[in-house]
Amino acid sequence: MERTFIMIKPDGVQRGLIGDIISRFETKGFNLVGMKFMAVPRELAEKHYGVHKERPFFGGLVDFITSSPVVAMVWEGEGVVGSARTLIGATNPISSPPGTIRGDYGVTIGRNIIHGSDAIETAQTEIALWFSEGELASWESCAQGWIYE
Ligand code: DAT
Numbered sequence: 379m380e381r382t383f384i385m386i387k388p389d390g391v392q393r394g395l396i397g398d399i400i401s402r403f404e405t406k407g408f409n410l411v412g413m414k415f416m417a418v419p420r421e422l423a424e425k426h427y428g429v430h431k432e433r434p435f436f437g438g439l440v441d442f443i444t445s446s447p448v449v450a451m452v453w454e455g456e457g458v459v460g461s462a463r464t465l466i467g468a469t470n471p472i473s474s475p476p477g478t479i480r481g482d483y484g485v486t487i488g489r490n491i492i493h494g495s496d497a498i499e500t501a502q503t504e505i506a507l508w509f510s511e512g513e514l515a516s517w518e519s520c521a522q523g524w525i526y527e
């Protein structure tokens with residue numbers, strides 16, 4: 379089953395949005411298979427955003443992600459990688475429609491509330507970076523038969 383890496387960023391935690399955000403993934407019908415509330419070591423933030431290393435915003439982005447705790451999660455379900463990106467919305471919250479997490483709660487690109495993997499392969503890399511195998515738990519929801527045909 380497909381899995382994706384989701385992180386509620388420091389601004390989402392500070393603004394009291396943890397419950398709402400988790401609720402959106404839960405009520406959509408996805409399964410939570412891993413979750414931890416944590417301070418992010420600088421080295422982990424730099425690895426996670428390694429693809430943006432040469433961008434001018436890289437230093438500020440790493441400062442931001444390490445500035446206050448985050449909620450790191452793994453969610454599972456059919457098409458979860460793409461669907462999570464749809465639930466999250468556009469990178470810049472100001473151009474993200476209402477109903478999306480960033481569209482509902484954010485204003486600027488540097489404070490966009492949440493991260494979600496952008497492809498299946500990226501998700502696998504990010505899950506392995508943030509979680510050990512023992513921190514993930516596979517399970518079947520009792521609602522499975524009412525979510526999937
Ligand atoms: P996304 O998080 O939608 O996958 P991304 O991978 O292009 O977006 O960028 C990673 C994060 O970096 C993004 O969530 C916010 C920050 N970021 C991207 N572009 C930026 C910019 N032009 N100025 C400031 N921060 C930016």
Ligand code: MG
Nearest residue numbers: 493494495496
């Ligand atoms: Mg990205």
